Amino acid sequence: MTDTELYTETSNDFMSTGGKVLLFDIEDNVYGVEIQYITEIIGIQPITIVPKVPDYIKGVINLRGKVIPVMSVRKRFGKEEIPYDERTCIIVIEYDNIAVGLIVDKVNEVLEVDPEQISATPDYKSVNSNRYISAIIETQTGIKLLLNCQKIVAE
């Protein structure tokens, strides 16, 4: 119980307190998702196609009796899709009781992020994926982009 409380606290302001972030790769970029939103990470599963939805929504999967939509993060960010392999993962996130699976090339590691490593995103409207990034994390190994789970789920 205390864990969840702790998480809710950090969620209020990740920018000022920092927290744990799961990193995953898409092409050359490293993205991060705040760990508090992640329900689980599963391997690629049979996906049921849902017609007439945007192409980045790949369909729905059966997650132990729950039907959740899955989206290709590559497609979402306007990149070419690559065939799924044994490293392809679905990161199941939940925001505001809405669950969604994110198909990513591979997951990396969990990183503890300090507040001073985090900076706000520059206001470039022209960058397509910018809307889905809530912050930039600078580490010794490079720049990581933090996904805005709310935007991902809501739009």
Place this chain on the structure above:
Amino acid sequence: MSKFEAGMEAMVDMYIYETTTLLEQLDQILMKTESASSFGEEDINEIFRIMHTIKGSSAMMGLENMSTLAHAIEDMFFIIREEKPVITNTRDLYELVFNASDLLKAEIELLQEDSYSPTDFSGAKQKIFDFVDVLKGKAPAGNAAQGTAQAPAATAAASQSAEPAEQKNSDFTAVRVFFEDDCKMENLRALLIINKIREDCEKLEYEPADIETNPESAKKIIENGFVIRFKPIGPVENITREIEEALNVKSYEFISTPAKEEKAPVQPAAAQPVQQQASQSVPEKKAEAPQQKEEGASVEQINNLLAQSKSGGTKQSLISVNLNKLDQLLDMVGEIVITEAMVTANPDLKGLQLDNFQKAARQLRKLTDELQDIVMSIRMVPLSGAFNKMTRIVRDMKIKLNKDVDLVFEGEETEVDKSVIDNLNDPLMHMVRNAMDHGIEDTAEERIAKGKPAKGTITLSAYNASGEVIIVVSDDGKGIDPAKVLAKAKKNGLLTKPEKDYTEKEIFNLIMLPGFSTNEVVTEYSGRGVGMDVVRKNIEKIGGSVSVDSKFGQGTNFIIKIPLSLAIVDGMEVTVGKSIFTIPINSIKESFKLKPKQLIKDTSGKEMIMIRGECYPLIRLYEIYGLEPSYTDLFSGIIILVEAEGKSACLFADELIGEQQVVVKPFSPLLNNFKVKQNGMAGCTILGDGSITIILDVNNIISNF
């Protein structure tokens, strides 16, 4: 959650449920009596009892403000009941009670929020007191306002010690009750005891006599104890047991018992027979036990009060169950149904001759079917509850807008799933308000001039039709002016095609777009331009649809279609390429292989199919959904004739797989953003093997493709 005393928190839900139910009952009674413009004795008693219960349970929850407000009303009805004053200003009375009922309801709402602080009801109370004064002024026996029952006790209270009174009442048993230290509101607790034992007593007096009205009496009770003098109908033990079991009672003692031999005044305490001394110490010990069971006892008490108020004393055969539990049960049953299919249709069994197994499987199937039916029926609630709430709204608006309107119900016994009902209240309210405000003409003259009866009518009707419940909110008012709607929509930039391309039906449905409101003036009830938009959203949330139909000058119908149940449907599985779709059986009329002579093409090359002299449009599922089919040749695949809302069409799919009952899982809100519903997908379901199929919404397919 420190708003309640420890041990009370568990009862908050119960309290809220109970009080809300009671307030609804109150509204119903008021509405009934107001339209009949007569207060029957029964109604007065009922109101009295409702207020009494609310007072009692509110006090127990420590919600003093609610308790005292309820008390004020109770007092008022006490006077009305006992003295039957001639009430000249009935309207004020109704206004007072309605107002109080609203305040209490609002308070209950507030109570459910975390940051609750009690509202001050003193203004409302003062109004009631003023009204009571008026009542009393008109009542001949005005000074006996506190009622006959209390009057003798009041005289008794006048003399400091209780003994002199016993001169007259020598056949009374007198008991002094002490409450636990710091249990708070001793007067109300005392009142609870009195209420409990009242039925079993031929005569009953108590001191202090003003426990109901005077909070100060609590102090007296703490100092001197609470003295009850009674003449029981049955054995004295019945009464003493009630007292023992009452909440927060620390101890009690006998002051006097019926004087058998002489009428002489009984000397206090010293004159007590030894026996009494003994019985005094025994119950004292006994009284400690209930103290520990306090929590259980108090729940019981609420239940008792609830039972009393509901059925006027008879045992009730209803229980209230947490909806979450019911949902869990439903989910569970859904899973069982799927699992049953997984077992009985297990691929491992293929080709095996298993007579006994088949027999047992059939039995299992029958039982799971029944189980499912029962669970579904548990959740079904008649619409009358939702309808009845509208009576109140119509009543209030009738007065405020000064329009004379009848509210008529039809088919209110129609049942729908509980989850549907919950989402139906707001839309219904909006629509009824709209009908009252915009629909019905402003004056009776206007109506008469149009050849309509002076009194307007709003009809709420409900009926079942092919697996759906249809609710119609109709009024016989002004109707909607299509030209006005179109102009307004244009002004607000809501039009998506040239004006002249809009059909009348399309125009009416513009009303339900966000940011549309035909009324220029914002009134208290409607006209903020959010109404119909919210209605549509709420209805769509539960898988339904709303449409508008109107004849300018004659009236407007709002038609709501909602699924009977959100949970389980009989479905036929069909394949299209690699995808599997489920079509609800109740919308399938037949399925067949196409014969060449049945196929017709119209001038634009659109395909149609002729069945028994009727022509139906053909919809290729793979085409509308952009899928890779196994067959594009119409003669190789299968044709399914479907019907919804009087419209029929033929769907073309690869093949039929079979029939199965499926548990409908709604789409994630994420997908709903992409109008999956409009594209003919109602939800999805998980099959026995764990794969997902999409359930088709035939109505939307026919309308939109």
